[in-house]
Amino acid sequence: MEWAGWPAVKGAFMEEEVLAQIASSLIKGQAPRVQELVQSCLDQGVAPETIMDQGLVSAMSLIGRRFKKGEIYMPEVMIAARAMNAGLAILDPVLSQSDVEPRGRLLLGTVRADLHDVGKNMVSMMFRGAGFEVIDLGVDVPEARFVEAMTEHSLDVVGLSALLTMTIPQLKSTIEAIVAAGLRDRAIVMVGGAPVTEAYALEIGADGWAPDAASAVDRALELMASRR
């Protein structure tokens, strides 16, 4: 259904309908429309977490399933991801707003040869929302760049993201590079991304893993507490 302003049913704000419109606009790759609807939801007092889960993430999961089945192709996935990031950009200042004292510093990046950044951006937002300062190195980050950044900043956590079977070995080689540079004890290292498992994380010498952005913050705080 096309967006034509707030439905005037008994003057009520129809949250579910607008969330469904966010999802359908994301699936169509309509980035400006996604931004407009996300902003309107925020203005109407819808919780940012609800907008993220029920509007953005649910639609992106559907895109993933359709891509896997061969129902849609790369260009559609790409414009949907762009719309997702556009929506996240509107939520970012709200989710990152926090009264909490800075709790720590996170260095974050998607590993070499991997261009997926939607999940990484969500991890960044959740940590900032929890009061962390986040240094985001972006995507396709070589091992040496992580090492260099670790020498430049005093850190609590290093987060490595990988989404491809092909790039998962870069999680291991990045940790090996950090060890070789003598920096391994400077920060907790966490890894994540859809195909990464906890067993693999421990096998390659990471301190932790989490299935999603919210639990990543909880796990990081637990690991930080156990180091003190």
Ligand code: B12
């Ligand atoms: C969007 C997308 C793309 C976009 C990326 C755009 C962007 N800006 O990110 C584009 C179109 C560029 C793309 C390209 C490719 N893609 Co792609 N892509 C996807 C898709 C549909 C969604 C990924 C996503 O955004 N998920 C949503 C986020 C929220 O989830 P997430 O990333 O898992 O992150 C969450 C958690 O994992 C965790 N997390 C993430 N990072 C971290 C880090 C830490 C430290 C922690 C603790 C937690 C954590 O928290 C996040 C939030 O909750 C997936 C399918 C899928 N269902 O995953 C395929 C998928 C990942 N892609 C795939 C493939 C094959 C490719 C290509 C190789 C295709 C091609 N033939 O060219 C290229 C590779 C490009 C490259 N070099 O990276 C495959 C990978 C298969 C495999 N096992 O290797 C998938 C699984 C699709 C499939 N089923 O075939 N892709």
